[in-house]
Structure formats: structure tokens, C-alpha cells
Amino acid sequence: MISKTEYARRRKRLMTMMGPETVAIIPSAQEIIRSRDTHFNFRQDSDFHYLSGFNEPESVLVLIPGRKHGDFIIFNRERDLEKETWHGRREGQQGVIDNYAAADAFPIEDIDDILPGLMEGRKRIYCAIGNDKEFDEKILAWLNALRTNVSGAETHGEIIDVRHFLHDMRLYKSPAEVKLMRTAAQISAKAHIRAMQKSRPGLCEYHLEAELHHEFARLGARFPAYTSIVAGGENACILHYVENDDKMKDGDLMMIDAGAEYQLYASDISRTFPINGLFTKNQKIIYGWVLKAQLAAIETIRPGACWNAPHEAAVKVLTKGLIEMGILKGRLQTLIKNEAYKPFYMHKTGHWLGLDVHDVGDYQVGGEPRVLEPGMVLTVEPGLYISKEIKKVPKQWKGLAVRIEDDVLVTEDGYEVLSKDTPKTIDEIESLMSQSAA
Ligand code: GLY
Ligand code: MN
């Protein structure tokens, strides 16, 4: 759990970076209609959550450095017994003061009347302009209200993107965040193991999806961090395959890319295994290359390494594999330079991971690739995708696809694989699949 003091620390840090005579305005996520009058499950906006831990829609968080009566204000829904009876509990204004350390709280309906006053005298407005058109318009309306007021207070109303600071903060995970991410990865590991053990020809992909989600929820992670990918056979050539409704065939591989979200922190794990529990000779070969690429990529991770180093290491091994498999012909260096591997490996080897699966944080600083530092978490996810659509590929490889993905924390002296409990050697997978799930 993230403590109240950690949330307070984050707000203070952001306000220190913002400086005096500023204000930050950050809206919550909104409920989204799925169909007619049913909604998708509510997921709080990650920036809003990062600064408050408050989990209701229709809220706006305001930070006002140096404000005499407190620098942290929330606008949120009022308590309403009838609405709460139908739709769920609300904290109300007193609730966010008592439980979320807001200095002041006001009904969201009153924001147009109150917020311009709070912005008075604040020369720079920090917000995420361009993120939500409707909210952008509100900010402009509040600024205009401020400009046309008669108090005579000086206001320049310069708008600055709060994400520069906020997303850089989110890139460096605190010990408490790492703990949650480790738990998310451990839960996912158990779910992947369960899916492997439940796999057999004749099931549908969504049966394994159900096994994954069963294990997530059973272990305290009710929702996946992203739509689970359960791709049998050639479906795995579609990188973000989410239909998950095909029959699972004897002799095919299964590629699962699924991760639990634990207290809003994501995990993101991919594993590939034979549906019937035993790899064929050719499956072992292609799997072996991807695993070798993944291990080489992980080995590059340490403070001071370039964030792109895992990708370069993976591309080298994968291209070598493609040559050895007779899929590519030519000199290794030339093929790498010409990106000849791209039809079979078209994505990057990883991304930041945190509150979001493709987490925030710049990949370049001052035009240079970012250098890894302790506390950053990234995925390492090489793959090979030999689509049947691609011509001139020896036929034994056609339709095979493998991705292996782990979540890796940069530590003081190297790395920690947060998802290390998810088996990935051929022997581990085959032995595990010979035992059935509890
Ligand atoms: N699960 C999406 C990704 O691996 O990036
Ligand atoms: Mn990923």
C-alpha cells in the first residue's frame, strides 16, 4: 500500500518543482459508457491517483503551493444517500479531508464559482492540456473568468504542461511502489502457471483467459492491467490479438501476454508454450532463439546503460537466429543495419512499466536516449513472428510466433526480474505442464 505520507511527499515534490505563484489542476478519470446505461469498470486516472490515492470519478485535484489555508484541494461529488444506494458509496467533502488529507474540499458542482478565485494571483497554471478536450475548455473558461474579474489581481495565466514534472517523478519507483509491482508480477506468474497447466487441445483461448483472470482475482488483483492476449498458433503473429475466441489446436503454440494490476500498478508478462505440453523440434529452435535474445537483453540492464541497450542486444541474437533458421540470408551486421529482421520482429524490446502498462517517462533526454537509473522499471519482450503471409520463408517456420516478456527493475548494481517466478526455460515449461493445476 502507498502510505498517506508518500502521497503527501509526491505532492510536495511536484509543488517544489512548480515553484511559487503557480497552481496545478488535475482531473480524475470519468466513467465511460460501455453500452446504453452500463459502464466500463471505473479506473482512476494514473496522475490523479499518483497524487491522491482517491478513487472516485467527477473529481478535480488542485495544488496551490504556499496557500495559507492549505495547498491541497479536492473538488468531488457530494454525499447523496439516494445516489449512493443505487450506485455506490461516496467520500463526500468531509471524507476527502479526513481520509485523503485534503486541506479543503468543495462540491464538484461549485468548481466554476470557486476555482477561478483560487487561481487568482497564480501566474502559471500546470495542467495536462491536450489530454481531454472538454477539460481543456473548462480550464480556458476558468482562466477567462479570472481575466475578466474585477479584483485587479495580476494574472498572466501561462499554461504549462504538468506532465513534464509529474511523469518524470512517476518514472522513478519508490520502495513501496516496487513492492506493489513485485506483488503484481508474482500474482501474474501464478496465473501464467495456472494457464499452462490448464492448457489442452480443444479448449478455446478464452478458457485460458478465464483461468488467468480467476487467478488474478483470487490473489487480490481483480482486473488485468490491459486486455489479456491469449493467442493460439498463428494468432500470435498479431501483436495485440484480443479476440481470444479460437479453438486451441494440438501441435500449436500458445502465446499469452497478460498481467495483473495490483493496487493500480501493472505487470506485463508474455509466455509461449505448446498447447499440448510438449514443444516440437522446430518450436524448440525458434523458442530457443527468442529466449536467448531475452536473456542477452536483460543482461544489459544496469544503471548507466542506455535504455535502448536491451533492444540492440535482442536484435543481434534474433537476427542471428533468423539466419541460422534459413529465414534471412546475408551478413549479420548488414542485416541488422538494414533492419532485415523487421518483418519478423517489428516492435521495440520494451517500455516503461508502472501505474500504466506503457508507462510515462521520456525515452530521450536532450536528444539522447535515456540512461537507466535505479528505480526505473521496464519490460524486456523480444519475439519472433513468422506470419504465413510472408513469402520465401522455409515452410517449417510458417505460422510460428513466440514472445517472452519479463518486468525488470533497475537496481543500484544491476537488475531484478520482478516476474522471475514465471517459468520460461523449455524444461521448466514442459515439466510444469506435465503436472495439472490444483
Ligand atoms: N501487453 C502489451 C505490451 O507488451 O506492450
Ligand atoms: Mn509490454
Ligand code: MN
Ligand atoms: Mn505484454
